[in-house]
Amino acid sequence: MERLRKYWWVAGLLLAFGVAILSPLASPHPDGLERVAESEGFLDQAEDSPYQIIPDYSFPGIKNEAVATIVAGLVGTGLLFGVGYGLAWILRRRSEHAADEPQQTTDAS
Amino acid sequence: MHIPDGFVSTGTAAATWLASAGSIGYAVRRVNRELQERQVPLMGVTAAFIFAAQMMNFTVAGGTSGHLLGGALAAILLGPWAGMLVLTSVLAVQALLFQDGGLLALGANILNMAVVGVLVGWVVYTALRRLLGARTWATMVSGFAAAWLSVVVASLVAAAELAISGTSPWVVALPAMGLVHILIGIGEGMITVGVLAFLQAARPDLLTLRQPSEA
Numbered sequence: 001m002e003r004l005r006k007y008w009w010v011a012g013l014l015l016a017f018g019v020a021i022l023s024p025l026a027s028p029h030p031d032g033l034e035r036v037a038e039s040e041g042f043l044d045q046a047e048d049s050p051y052q053i054i055p056d057y058s059f060p061g062i063k064n065e066a067v068a069t070i071v072a073g074l075v076g077t078g079l080l081f082g083v084g085y086g087l088a089w090i091l092r093r094r095s096e097h098a099a100d101e102p103q104q105t106t107d108a109s
Numbered sequence: 110m111h112i113p114d115g116f117v118s119t120g121t122a123a124a125t126w127l128a129s130a131g132s133i134g135y136a137v138r139r140v141n142r143e144l145q146e147r148q149v150p151l152m153g154v155t156a157a158f159i160f161a162a163q164m165m166n167f168t169v170a171g172g173t174s175g176h177l178l179g180g181a182l183a184a185i186l187l188g189p190w191a192g193m194l195v196l197t198s199v200l201a202v203q204a205l206l207f208q209d210g211g212l213l214a215l216g217a218n219i220l221n222m223a224v225v226g227v228l229v230g231w232v233v234y235t236a237l238r239r240l241l242g243a244r245t246w247a248t249m250v251s252g253f254a255a256a257w258l259s260v261v262v263a264s265l266v267a268a269a270e271l272a273i274s275g276t277s278p279w280v281v282a283l284p285a286m287g288l289v290h291i292l293i294g295i296g297e298g299m300i301t302v303g304v305l306a307f308l309q310a311a312r313p314d315l316l317t318l319r320q321p322s323e324a
Contacts, residue, residue: 028166053207
């Protein structure tokens with residue numbers, strides 16, 4: 001039970017990977033901004049990126065479209081877990097001086 | 110509402126980059142002072158989930174789709190400053206690796222979704238909770254309202270950037286962006302409430318991680 005409480009985040013990460021695996025089911029329609037750009041006639045002002053790594057959430061070199069999307073999703077999801085975790089690990093309040101500080105919430109006062 | 114390059118003028122891009130950089134700098138300082146050890150994995154999971162969920166476009170109406178932005182969700186789970194860094198991470202990876210959202214426009218996208226989206230979500234959520242109390246239904250109502258309004262306000266700021274850039278006139282951009290995101294915001298609210306309800310049932314302590322009474 002103690003271990004379960006400690007490693008709850010594995011379940012959270014698996015859930016995120018699960019969503020990424022379902023991503024080929026996403027609606028193919030243009031999103032809000034794209035739709036507005038299209039109907040108001042400024043969509044063609046969009047410029048392509050100077051380089052492409054994983055464009056359109058489709059991992060390059062994979063012929064099956066759904067698989068390419070899933071792989072792109074898994075790569076991005078894993079990467080963001082690493083970035084979020086790493087950032088938090090670097091920035092976290094060190095426990096030495098946590099004790100003598102009054103506990104503070106992150107309220108927006 | 111990831112703005113591609115070409116939609117915002119150089120001046121708008123520069124101004125929004127400055128505003129975003131300042132906000133991120135402040136958020137880093139606050140997180141450095143406040144983030145608790147046990148919030149570290151939550152920040153990773155939240156970033157991962159929001160990235161995955163942003164791929165899941167849902168149809169709203171007449172051939173238009175939207176997806177979760179996650180600003181309110183991140184703010185509710187982690188507080189506004191860590192939430193801001195999570196959204197910034199997602200947007201940066203999307204722009205750099207997935208060519209979703211422009212590089213020059215990344216400052217505008219961070220301002221709209223990571224700064225405005227997160228702060229609006231946080232202010233609405235905390236204000237409503239203060240008003241309604243901490244019961245489960247109050248959490249859900251506050252979460253829905255926070256999520257919905259964060260998307261609508263973020264879309265209006267995006268519209269303002271388009272207007273200032275001369276890409277689309279104010280009278281066109283504001284109502285067009287606002288109207289479609291009033292609908293997309295409903296999806297944002299439903300997904301946010303879904304995640305909150307799931308956490309309430311599975312791990313209610315995660316919803317109160319950032320509150321001092323739980324420390």
